[in-house]
Amino acid sequence: MPGRIQSIERAAAILRLLSGRSRRLGVAELAGELRLPKGTVYGILRTLQAVGFVEQDRDSGKYQLGPALLHMGSSYLDGNELRTRALNWADGLATRSGESVRIGTLHENQVLIVHHVFRPDDTHQALEVGSLLPVHATALGKALLAHHDYLVAELAPGSLPSYTPATVTDVYRFRSELEAIAQRGWAVEVGELFHGSASIAAPIEDRRRVTVGAMSIAGPIERLCDGRQPRAEFVDYVMEASRAVSRELGAIPW
Amino acid sequence: MGPGRLNWRYVASIDQGTASSRCFVFDDRARIVSVAQHEHRQHFPRPGWVEHDPEEIWRNVELVVRVALDKADLSPTDLCALGIANQRETTVLWDRRTGAPVHNAINWQDTRTDRLCREITREHGQEMFREKTGLPVSTYFSGPKIRWLLDHIPGLQERAEAGEVLFGTIDSWLIWNLTGGPGGGRHVTDVTNASRTLLMNLQALDWDPALLDAIGVPAAMLPEIRSSSEPYGEAGPPIAGVPVASALGDQHAALVGQTCFNPGDAKCTFGTGSFFVLNTGERPVTSSNGLLSTLAYKLGSAEPVYALEGSIAVTGALVQWFRDNLGLIGSAPEIETLALTVEDNGGCYFVPAFSGLFAPHWRSDARGVIAGLTGYINKGHLARAVLEATAWQTREVMEAMNTDYGRSLSALRVDGGMTPNNLLMQFLADVLDVPVMRPIVAETVSLGAAYTAGLAVGFWQGTDGLRKNWHRAAEWLPSMDTGARERGYRKWKKAVARTVDWVDDDE
C-alpha cells in the first residue's frame, strides 16, 4: 500500500475546520490552527476553490465550504432544525390542501421522513417520522434527486425496483423525468408506490440555494389529480409552502 | 362601525414571549397569512437575576408588526383588530410623562425578591395570599418585584404614590405605547395578567387593599383591570386606527388557542418554561398539591372562567442554556440530534432548578443539580437528560392536576417552541403514559390572542365556531413499559430531593 498523500490530508483538515462551528475562516486563522505556513494553506485553498469545494466570501475575504461539497453532504442542514423551522408552513400546507404533509431529506439514497403533519380530519393516523422511502417512487425523492446531479449519474440500470405497475424502473426514463422536474420546480408521483395514492413535492433550499429537503402532500389519486395530472391548485400550494420555508432559511429575500 | 369594516380580512396578534417577540396575521379560518419574529437580549446582571430592556421589547414589537404586514403586502385597514399575548409577571415601571422605564424589566424568572418574599411570608403568612389570589408568595409574581424596585431606586416610592410612575406587566406596557404613550396611552391590564401579581382578588377581579398593603404597593401606580377581550383603544403607528382588542398572559392565550373552552379541557405549552393549564369553569378550584388557582380568561362581559395551573420555570430555557452557556450545540433543535447519538441517559438526571423549583414544589431555596454522573457520561447523555427533565417535570405537575381535579386526564394537548422536538414528545407520552397531541396551529399563543381580539370586534361570532379549527397534526402514543417508567421516575424524584435547601438564609 502506498504512503498517504500529505497535501490531501491537509486539504481534509482545512475542510474539517471549515465545517466546524464558525464555518468561515481566513487564511491566517487556518494557518494558525494547522500550524502550517500561510503560503501552503493558500495554495491548497486555491485548488479547493477551483473544484468548488470551498468558496471565498466576497465581503470578508474569508473561506467557507463551497456548493459542490454541500451538494455531496447529504445532511448539511440538520433534519431536526429543518422540522423546527418548517413547522408553521407545513401546518399551513396541510390546512390549505386538506391532505397530509411530509418533509424528507436524502439519506443514503433513500428519503428520510423528518416531519409529518396528519391530514386535518382527526381520523387515526400514525406518525411516520424516521421512516425511509424509495427515492424513485415518491414525489419527495424525485424532487430531491432532481437537484443532486451526481447522484443521478450514479444510478445503475436495473437499480430501480418496482412497487406497482406504474413505478418508473427504467433509468433513462427516470433521468429525463428528473430533468423535467428540475426545470419546472415540482415533482409528482401517481400510484407509483401504492395503488391509488399520489404525491406532489417541491424542493426546499437554504440561503446558498442548496436543496436541503423537499416538502410534499400525499393522498388518493382522485383527490390530488385530474386524470393522471396533478391539480394545479395543489401544485401551487406545495410550491408556495416550500418557497416559504426556503425564505425562512434565507434562500430568497421576502 | 369604522369605514375599514368592509376590508376586514384578517386579524393580527402579538406574542411577546420570554425569548422573542412575534407578530402573526391570521385569516378567518385561523390560517397563518404572515409572521415575523425577533429575539431580544436576556440580561443576567447577577446569579439569579434576569432582566429585559422594555424599550428594546417595544421597538421589536413595532418592528415585527411592520414586517409581518410588509411580508404579506397588507395595510392596517386589512386588519379588524390586534390582540396581545405576553410573557407574564415580568414587571415594568415607567415614567408617565416621558414614557421612559425607570429600570430594566424584572423578568418572571428573576429570584432577587427571595428574601423579600420570606419577609412578607413571615409577617403575613401564606394563607391570606392563597385565599385571596390563589397563589403562594413567590419570587415568580409581580408584586414583590414592584416592591423591590420601590425599595432600591431613590425617590421612586414618592413618585409612585403621586401617580407619576406607572406599573405594568408587558401587556400594559405595550397597550400604553400602542395607544399613544405619554400622549394619552391607555393604562390597562387584563384579568389574567392581573391575576399574576399577588395583588388582585381572584373573586372580585379587582386590586385588593389588604394585599397592596401587605406588599407595600401604592394603588396610584396600578393599571385598570379589564376583561381579556374588548377594545381597549385605537393603535397609533405602525398600525394606526386598528383597535387593540385583547390582552392575555401567553399561557392563557394558549388555552384559548387550543380551544380548551370546556371545564376539564387542558393543555401544556412548552417554551422557555412549561405551563400546564386546566379549565375549571366559572369557579376557582383551590389546590392542595402545589398548583396555582388562576384565571383562564374573561371574554368581554361574560362570566370569568378559572383554571388550575402547574408552572414549570425551566424547560426550553435549559436547552438554551445548553446551547449558549455550554456551547455543545449550535441551535436548539440540534439537541435532538445530539441526544440521538446515544440510546438512553446513561443514568444521568438534570434538575434545572435555576430559579428554585416552581410547581408542585415551590422551593425557592433549590438550585440545579446534575445527578448520577459517572465517567461513562458524555455530551449525548447530557442532551438526553436535558430533554427528559422537561418530561419528568410535566409528570409531577400532571399528577398534582389529577389529584386536585379528581379526574385523570386521558390525553394531553401540547404546543410551544419545544413541540417540534420529536424525541421529547415521544418521551413525554412515555412518562405521562397518555397520548400527546399537537394541534395543526402550533402557535396557539398567537392564535389565542387573535381569537380573543377577533371575538371582541365581531370578526368571529363565538367560541363554538372556533373549535372547528382545531385539528390533530401529530400524535405520540406511550410505548415505554411500566417498570422502566417507574424506575426512571423514582430516580428523578431522588435527583429533585438533592436540589432543595441549597440557598442559605444569609445569601
Ligand SMILES: Nc1ncnc2c1ncn2[C@@H]1O[C@H](COP(=O)(O)OP(=O)(O)O)[C@@H](O)[C@H]1O
Ligand atoms: N427543536 C427544539 N427542541 C427543544 N427545544 C427547543 C427546540 N426549538 C426551540 N426550543 C426551545 O423553545 C424555547 C422557545 O419556545 P417559545 O415557545 O418561543 O418560548 P417563549 O414563549 O417562552 O419565548 C427556547 O427556550 C428553545 O430553547
Ligand SMILES: [Mg+2]
Ligand atoms: Mg411563548
